[in-house]
Amino acid sequence: MGIAIFHILVFPGLLFLTIFGFVAEYFDRKLCARLQNRIGPPWFQPIADFIKLLGKEEIMPREADVIVLKLIPLFALVACVTAILYIPIWGQQAIFSFNGDIIVVLYLLTIPTLAYFLGGWYSRSVYSMIGAVRTLTQLFAYEVPLFMCILASALLADTWSISEMVTFYNHHLGYWFCNLLGFAIAIVCLLGKLEKVPFDIPEAETEIVAGSFTEFGGKLLALLRMTFNIELVVVASLLAAVFLPFGLNFHPAIIFILYLIQVFSIIAVITFLRSLFARLRLDQMIAFCWKYLAPAAFAQVLINLILKGILPR
Amino acid sequence: MRYSKDVKIPIGPQHPALKEPESFLISLRGEKITAASVRLGYNHRGIEKACEERTYIQDLYLIERICGICSHSHSTCFVQAVEEIAGIEIPARARYVRTLIGELERIHSHLLWLGVAGHEIGFDTLLMYTWRDREIVMDILASTTGNRVNYGINTIGGVRRDINPQQNQQILEAVGILEDRTKYYISLATSESTLINRLSGVGLLSMEDAKQLGAVGPVARASGIARDVRKDDPYAAYADLDFKVITDSHCDVYGRTLVRMGELMQSYSIIRQIIQKIPGGPITVKSPRKIPVGEAVSRYEAPRGEDMHYVRANGTEKPDRVKVRAPTLANIQAVSKMLEDRYLADLPIVIAAIDPCFSCTDRTIAVNMSDGNKNTLTWQSLRLQSLQWYRDRGVDFTELNKKVMERFSTK
Amino acid sequence: MINPGKIAGLLLHSLFKKPATIDYPAQPSGMPKGFRGKLKFNAKLCIGCKLCMRDCPSDAIIIRKVGEKKFEAEIDMAKCIYCAQCVDSCPKKALESTPEFELAHLDRMKLKVVFSADTGDDTTEKT
Numbered sequence: 001m002g003i004a005i006f007h008i009l010v011f012p013g014l015l016f017l018t019i020f021g022f023v024a025e026y027f028d029r030k031l032c033a034r035l036q037n038r039i040g041p042p043w044f045q046p047i048a049d050f051i052k053l054l055g056k057e058e059i060m061p062r063e064a065d066v067i068v069l070k071l072i073p074l075f076a077l078v079a080c081v082t083a084i085l086y087i088p089i090w091g092q093q094a095i096f097s098f099n100g101d102i103i104v105v106l107y108l109l110t111i112p113t114l115a116y117f118l119g120g121w122y123s124r125s126v127y128s129m130i131g132a133v134r135t136l137t138q139l140f141a142y143e144v145p146l147f148m149c150i151l152a153s154a155l156l157a158d159t160w161s162i163s164e165m166v167t168f169y170n171h172h173l174g175y176w177f178c179n180l181l182g183f184a185i186a187i188v189c190l191l192g193k194l195e196k197v198p199f200d201i202p203e204a205e206t207e208i209v210a211g212s213f214t215e216f217g218g219k220l221l222a223l224l225r226m227t228f229n230i231e232l233v234v235v236a237s238l239l240a241a242v243f244l245p246f247g248l249n250f251h252p253a254i255i256f257i258l259y260l261i262q263v264f265s266i267i268a269v270i271t272f273l274r275s276l277f278a279r280l281r282l283d284q285m286i287a288f289c290w291k292y293l294a295p296a297a298f299a300q301v302l303i304n305l306i307l308k309g310i311l312p313r
Numbered sequence: 314m315r316y317s318k319d320v321k322i323p324i325g326p327q328h329p330a331l332k333e334p335e336s337f338l339i340s341l342r343g344e345k346i347t348a349a350s351v352r353l354g355y356n357h358r359g360i361e362k363a364c365e366e367r368t369y370i371q372d373l374y375l376i377e378r379i380c381g382i383c384s385h386s387h388s389t390c391f392v393q394a395v396e397e398i399a400g401i402e403i404p405a406r407a408r409y410v411r412t413l414i415g416e417l418e419r420i421h422s423h424l425l426w427l428g429v430a431g432h433e434i435g436f437d438t439l440l441m442y443t444w445r446d447r448e449i450v451m452d453i454l455a456s457t458t459g460n461r462v463n464y465g466i467n468t469i470g471g472v473r474r475d476i477n478p479q480q481n482q483q484i485l486e487a488v489g490i491l492e493d494r495t496k497y498y499i500s501l502a503t504s505e506s507t508l509i510n511r512l513s514g515v516g517l518l519s520m521e522d523a524k525q526l527g528a529v530g531p532v533a534r535a536s537g538i539a540r541d542v543r544k545d546d547p548y549a550a551y552a553d554l555d556f557k558v559i560t561d562s563h564c565d566v567y568g569r570t571l572v573r574m575g576e577l578m579q580s581y582s583i584i585r586q587i588i589q590k591i592p593g594g595p596i597t598v599k600s601p602r603k604i605p606v607g608e609a610v611s612r613y614e615a616p617r618g619e620d621m622h623y624v625r626a627n628g629t630e631k632p633d634r635v636k637v638r639a640p641t642l643a644n645i646q647a648v649s650k651m652l653e654d655r656y657l658a659d660l661p662i663v664i665a666a667i668d669p670c671f672s673c674t675d676r677t678i679a680v681n682m683s684d685g686n687k688n689t690l691t692w693q694s695l696r697l698q699s700l701q702w703y704r705d706r707g708v709d710f711t712e713l714n715k716k717v718m719e720r721f722s723t724k
Numbered sequence: 725m726i727n728p729g730k731i732a733g734l735l736l737h738s739l740f741k742k743p744a745t746i747d748y749p750a751q752p753s754g755m756p757k758g759f760r761g762k763l764k765f766n767a768k769l770c771i772g773c774k775l776c777m778r779d780c781p782s783d784a785i786i787i788r789k790v791g792e793k794k795f796e797a798e799i800d801m802a803k804c805i806y807c808a809q810c811v812d813s814c815p816k817k818a819l820e821s822t823p824e825f826e827l828a829h830l831d832r833m834k835l836k837v838v839f840s841a842d843t844g845d846d847t848t849e850k851t
């Protein structure tokens with residue numbers, strides 16, 4: 001029982017994720033600045049932003065639903081923190097695992113998007129409502145390819161548990177090459193999930209101020225930004241566990257360092273992609289996802305099904 | 314939010330898409346814009362009236378501060394009008410220096426526009442790179458004229474500062490670097506697919522519409538109308554220089570981008586010609602403080618389009634009337650037309666594509682009432698009308714008004 | 725030719741180049757020599773014609789007589805627009821522009837700088 005509390009609150013739960021989230025945000029902003037030929041913020045900038053926001057006033061619109069608005073950031077945060085418990089970090093086994101936990105993790109990671117929608121809808125401001133509707137519309141576009149790629153990887157391993165998948169790929173090291181197409185598609189869909197350029201349409205600053213998050217301020221905004229960072233870390237960890245070779249029968253400390261390197265590499269690729277493109281329009285984004293990404297993900301599923309029949313177990 | 318009714322969303326007066334305050338009221342159905350209406354006037358500072366209280370020398374600096382980006386355009390346009398009334402002929406070297414600073418200003422304004430357009434479509438990287446290159450021009454302007462914006466190079470009768478050979482060399486080096494960078498941006502604009510997707514087909518303005526709505530500058534030139542004051546009515550040193558008027562037939566935001574980048578390349582060539590051909594001689598002639606009676610209209614091709622100043626002198630040190638017609642005022646009428654039947658996501662880039670400068674635009678406008686009656690409002694009646702306007706909306710300022718009137722009466 | 729992600733080459737190149745921004749105010753930044761910053765007044769050359777006061781667009785300079793052929797200048801740095809018209813108008817070249825531009829103060833009164841008639845030095849204490 002005590003160990004469970006330790007896992008949930010400290011490692012790899014809330015405290016570890018918070019610190020890792022700040023480090024990931026610093027890394028993301030510094031890399032983006034260097035790519036744009038600037039110096040970038042100092043190392044304590046994300047912590048300073050968080051502390052500053054905690055001290056600011058929250059202004060609620062008269063028609064907004066205050067209780068819902070105050071609970072939304074908590075829902076999103078809790079869902080992300082719960083998801084990390086099923087992802088292996090320092091070994092081939094996660095803290096808890098059972099057959100079917102990959103579906104649970106994907107479901108838990110969809111909750112933040114729904115929470116952003118509800119937050120925008122219940123803010124009752126024109127900009128928030130447009131942003132909320134855009135969040136959901138974008139969800140329909142990137143969700144299908146993302147799920148299909150992750151489940152394709154699970155199909156090849158013939159199991160629905162992340163920890164067993166990691167064990168399978170460690171025994172058959174060459175097999176993770178089959179999933180490279182899925183990995184590429186998953187990273188592009190990740191840009192949509194994390195609402196980064198070119199898919200940051202729900203939070204388009206120059207069109208709808210801040211989209212769903214226009215009316216949030218003070219402590220709520222601080223929690224929301226922390227949720228963004230933690231979501232980045234958790235989803236990158238999921239991708240690292242599912243697509244990249246992991247574990248490899250080393251000492252746990254080395255596995256942990258490998259894990260850190262893999263997560264930072266995925267974050268670096270995401271940052272690079274977001275400095276590279278302009279923002280797409282919503283109809284262009286949906287057309288792109290359904291015309292190119294979904295067929296490619298479907299092709300990846302087909303390849304894995306065929307390979308499952310051919311390759312030795 | 315009913316499914317069938319239109320939602321009215323205000324863009325402005327304060328909005329992250331707008332660099333300066335103006336108000337657009339957009340009716341939305343889902344993501345499509347069904348109607349757009351424009352309201353101006355948030356930046357009105359009473360500059361035209363203030364010009365009548367100051368002498369011509371002081372007015373030079375006031376007119377320059379109408380806008381930070383096209384300050385030299387306004388200043389030169391004004392000074393050309395005053396010199397025409399007074400019948401002063403400025404030396405050739407002064408004309409060339411004015412043209413040089415004007416072209417440097419055009420470069421910095423177009424690079425700024427490229428960055429702002431990139432920011433509006435979410436392409437922050439383009440913003441950072443173009444504004445880094447713009448710093449090269451700002452440093453040149455700071456060492457040549459003395460300030461990074463609001464250069465103050467003009468005076469009635471010529472220019473205040475001269476260019477020495479070392480500065481000529483610096484300018485040529487800077488132009489070389491910028492030319493390479495601009496060629497890179499042109500290749501980027503013609504091949505980066507997210508950029509082309511966002512900019513093409515957006516903000517369409519056909520040639521007939523552009524002529525009817527009176528568009529000027531790069532907006533008109535991107536619709537195929539070859540209208541450029543530097544060629545149609547040459548002023549300063551443009552009559553001696555060789556350059557092309559860049560037009561494009563895309564009629565949309567992408568065309569306007571290509572026109573502005575083409576103009577950048579032309580500016581580099583013009584600057585090289587100026588440095589080669591600039592004659593020696595004095596840079597200013599003595600001009601009187603009291604300008605004789607007369608009136609003049611002067612036109613200038615600002616980076617945004619045709620800028621027009623009207624000055625009327627009455628023989629004293631202070632002008633009788635100054636009227637400024639900025640290019641954005643001519644282009645803003647076209648925005649409602651361009652926004653018809655487009656998506657909300659296109660709105661920031663369409664507004665940014667006309668390169669709006671609302672500080673230039675907000676001057677007094679005379680509106681013709683349909684019954685032909687003339688209605689002049691005095692300061693007192695304006696105050697009472699505004700108090701009534703607020704009272705109708707439930708806000709009562711009568712107590713505050715009483716306190717303010719007491720303060721003014723005792724001063 | 726359509727080429728998505730064309731700017732990638734430039735981005736990777738910038739990663740290994742020196743950044744174009746500086747860490748101001750930790751690193752100092754200067755202005756070129758001809759920059760029009762704070763004004764400097766040479767009391768020995770002033771003849772009290774007050775042409776500078778007449779031409780100033782914002783009434784920022786006041787010339788006061790403090791003795792026989794001795795004048796002091798009070799320049800309000802908050803009102804001054806640093807156009808240097810007074811520098812051009814002065815027939816005796818008693819005013820000049822310096823490239824100093826970091827002129828912010830916490831106290832508005834300190835922005836009124838007085839150049840004394842004897843030494844021509846700026847008599848306001850800089851905090």
